Amino acid sequence: MRRYFFRKLLVYGLTFFVAVTVNWMIPRFMPGDPVAGMVARANVTQPQAVAAMRAYYTELFGFDRPLWQQYVNFWGAMLRGDFGLSIWLFPTPVSTVIGNAVPYTLALVVPSVLLSWVVGNWFGAYAARRRALDNTVLPVGYILTATPYMWLAVLLAWGLGVVAGWFPVAGGYSFALQPTWSATFLLNLVHHWTLPFLSLFLVALGGWAIGMRNMIIYELESDYANYLSALGAPARLIRRYAFRNAVLPQITGLALQLGVIVAGALVTEIVFAYPGLGSLILKAIQNQDFFLLQGTFLFIVLGVLIANFIIDIVYVVVDPRTRAGMAGANA
Amino acid sequence: MSLRVSELRVVYRTLKGDVHALDGVTFGLADGEILGLVGESGCGKSTLGKSLIRMDGRMRHLGGTAVLDDEELPIGDDRRMNEFRFKRVSLIPQYAMSALNPTRRIRKLVAELLRSRGVALDAAELESRMAQVGLPPDVLGRYPIELSGGMRQRVVMVISTLLDPSLLIADEVTSALDVSTQKAVVRALLGFRDRGYVKSMIFITHDLALTHHLADTIMVMYAGRLVEKAPADVIVQAPRHPYTRLLLDALPEVGVRHADRRLTGIPGSPPQLLDPPAGCRFRARCPVADDRCAEDPPVTALASDHHVACWKA
Numbered sequence: 001m002r003r004y005f006f007r008k009l010l011v012y013g014l015t016f017f018v019a020v021t022v023n024w025m026i027p028r029f030m031p032g033d034p035v036a037g038m039v040a041r042a043n044v045t046q047p048q049a050v051a052a053m054r055a056y057y058t059e060l061f062g063f064d065r066p067l068w069q070q071y072v073n074f075w076g077a078m079l080r081g082d083f084g085l086s087i088w089l090f091p092t093p094v095s096t097v098i099g100n101a102v103p104y105t106l107a108l109v110v111p112s113v114l115l116s117w118v119v120g121n122w123f124g125a126y127a128a129r130r131r132a133l134d135n136t137v138l139p140v141g142y143i144l145t146a147t148p149y150m151w152l153a154v155l156l157a158w159g160l161g162v163v164a165g166w167f168p169v170a171g172g173y174s175f176a177l178q179p180t181w182s183a184t185f186l187l188n189l190v191h192h193w194t195l196p197f198l199s200l201f202l203v204a205l206g207g208w209a210i211g212m213r214n215m216i217i218y219e220l221e222s223d224y225a226n227y228l229s230a231l232g233a234p235a236r237l238i239r240r241y242a243f244r245n246a247v248l249p250q251i252t253g254l255a256l257q258l259g260v261i262v263a264g265a266l267v268t269e270i271v272f273a274y275p276g277l278g279s280l281i282l283k284a285i286q287n288q289d290f291f292l293l294q295g296t297f298l299f300i301v302l303g304v305l306i307a308n309f310i311i312d313i314v315y316v317v318v319d320p321r322t323r324a325g326m327a328g329a330n331a
Numbered sequence: 332m333s334l335r336v337s338e339l340r341v342v343y344r345t346l347k348g349d350v351h352a353l354d355g356v357t358f359g360l361a362d363g364e365i366l367g368l369v370g371e372s373g374c375g376k377s378t379l380g381k382s383l384i385r386m387d388g389r390m391r392h393l394g395g396t397a398v399l400d401d402e403e404l405p406i407g408d409d410r411r412m413n414e415f416r417f418k419r420v421s422l423i424p425q426y427a428m429s430a431l432n433p434t435r436r437i438r439k440l441v442a443e444l445l446r447s448r449g450v451a452l453d454a455a456e457l458e459s460r461m462a463q464v465g466l467p468p469d470v471l472g473r474y475p476i477e478l479s480g481g482m483r484q485r486v487v488m489v490i491s492t493l494l495d496p497s498l499l500i501a502d503e504v505t506s507a508l509d510v511s512t513q514k515a516v517v518r519a520l521l522g523f524r525d526r527g528y529v530k531s532m533i534f535i536t537h538d539l540a541l542t543h544h545l546a547d548t549i550m551v552m553y554a555g556r557l558v559e560k561a562p563a564d565v566i567v568q569a570p571r572h573p574y575t576r577l578l579l580d581a582l583p584e585v586g587v588r589h590a591d592r593r594l595t596g597i598p599g600s601p602p603q604l605l606d607p608p609a610g611c612r613f614r615a616r617c618p619v620a621d622d623r624c625a626e627d628p629p630v631t632a633l634a635s636d637h638h639v640a641c642w643k644a
Binding site: 222223224226227228229230231232233234236237241244245248319320321 | 384385413414415416417418421422424426429430431432433434435436443444447448474476487490491
């Protein structure tokens with residue numbers, strides 16, 4: 001058991017290292033010069049002043065050092081929790097910018113991922129034994145999974161936001177309000193959160209329901225289910241076993257989906273101008289903000305790795321076969 | 332008489348029509364008797380076994396009755412049949428090695444199954460029965476995947492007979508096993524009968540030689556019908572139906588070099604049961620068939636315990 005987790009941690013550590021390195025490389029090899037952009041924004045015409053500003057910024061961000069030194073410094077700073085200054089929101093530290101955006105993304109992604117998984121599994125399992133439901137849920141499920149996140153998001157924004165006018169179509173909260181812990185503000189927050197949440201929730205829901213339905217049908221036709229019914233076991237018991245066993249591949253599916261879901265959240269946030277990490281990434285790219293981009297990616301990589309590690313642990317707890325496999329590896 | 336089956340007719344529903352897998356089978360099974368049910372693939376032997384405990388969704392009961400201990404089995408009624416399953420009629424399935432839920436420990440699995448049938452688990456009894464088939468008590472605390480195929484099969488054998496059923500149907504239980512394990516399984520089944528865990532048994536197989544060691548009576552089936560039924564020794568030493576004879580001839584003999592004497596098979600294949608031909612069903616492959624065989628041969632008793640369906644017997 002300990003060896004298994006040690007090996008897992010090693011793999012995750014390696015993944016983290018590679019991800020951070022790639023993460024550091026991408027903005028540096030992007031075309032364009034962020035310092036030139038900042039200087040241009042300052043609207044200075046005097047060539048001497050331009051040269052001075054350029055020298056100041058280059059020195060400040062460390063662009064005058066050789067690449068390998070920038071890389072080493074990057075690791076050193078990161079381990080100290082220092083992600084540098086944002087170029088776009090100069091001179092706010094990147095950690096503050098990200099810290100402000102993270103709650104929005106988490107509040108969007110975590111409930112939509114978990115709820116769609118739970119509801120989808122429950123719905124699929126139920127559909128597997130009701131023909132009428134099966135004939136309606138399944139086609140709707142296929143349409144939902146095939147729908148791109150942003151398209152459904154645009155559709156929702158247009159239908160429920162613009163036409164019906166029930167929900168706001170942009171922002172994390174009304175500009176008229178100041179962020180406080182008051183009931184008005186929280187309600188406003190939920191109001192703005194509903195549409196982006198729905199678009200993420202609905203797209204994921206269909207896939208889980210279809211997967212679960214197929215797995216349940218497969219399990220109910222398996223040998224152990226046949227044996228139990230031959231011994232007169234009630235359908236309730238057999239369905240319980242089938243559900244328990246059918247959930248296992250769904251857990252694996254959840255782990256695989258996590259990375260994709262982050263991407264989905266990114267697009268959805270942009271559609272709804274939701275102030276989470278997704279919008280931040282867009283802004284960072286538009287403004288050549290290396291440090292913000294690095295910080296955001298780092299956070300996403302960390303999130304996916306941690307979520308996968310948690311699912312690894314859950315899997316070991318729920319499936320005895322993985323435990324048996326570990327015993328085999330130790331022997 | 333423990334089991335009395337008369338004129339049992341079961342069909343499989345298919346898109347092309349009904350497949351007459353069991354076409355009027357009649358036989359009896361005495362208390363304590365082990366009946367070996369033999370025949371080639373598709374002869375209806377597994378269908379007969381399934382009909383007596385649980386028909387799958389494609390099967391339909393067309394007619395005939397099965398009476399177990401003076402009580403008629405509601406064969407066609409899945410719901411009413413449930414009361415008999417496990418308690419009165421039980422099954423060791425063909426797929427015994429994969430018949431256990433992989434994510435439950437054996438002890439919990441058995442306890443949950445028994446509780447669902449309204450029976451309390453007698454842990455001491457379970458352990459002693461496990462010991463009788465050579466399984467140590469710690470097997471109960473393991474998951475099915477941690478057991479070998481043979482162990483899993485023995486666990487299934489113990490579970491199936493736990494409620495002392497009157498009739499046990501063992502469907503091809505030795506088919507996937509090597510010879511030494513087959514012997515152990517046969518010995519365990521005999522033990523179940525001798526200790527009174529099961530009153531009578533139907534042992535379905537295509538292995539005539541093995542059946543001979545286990546069964547008191549052997550019943551040979553062909554194309555959904557009874558061909559010959561007699562005490563095991565009579566079937567092996569003095570068969571009367573040409574099909575039984577050819578089946579025995581097709582068996583390899585110990586000590587015979589098959590380079591010298593080629594192993595014979597039965598030429599041809601069984602008839603389609605979607606639209607079975609009239610008359611004797613073995614007619615097309617039978618070496619002694621003549622015009623009379625165009626008429627259905629009735630099952631006649633040559634002796635009180637020897638029944639044959641052939642005009643030539």
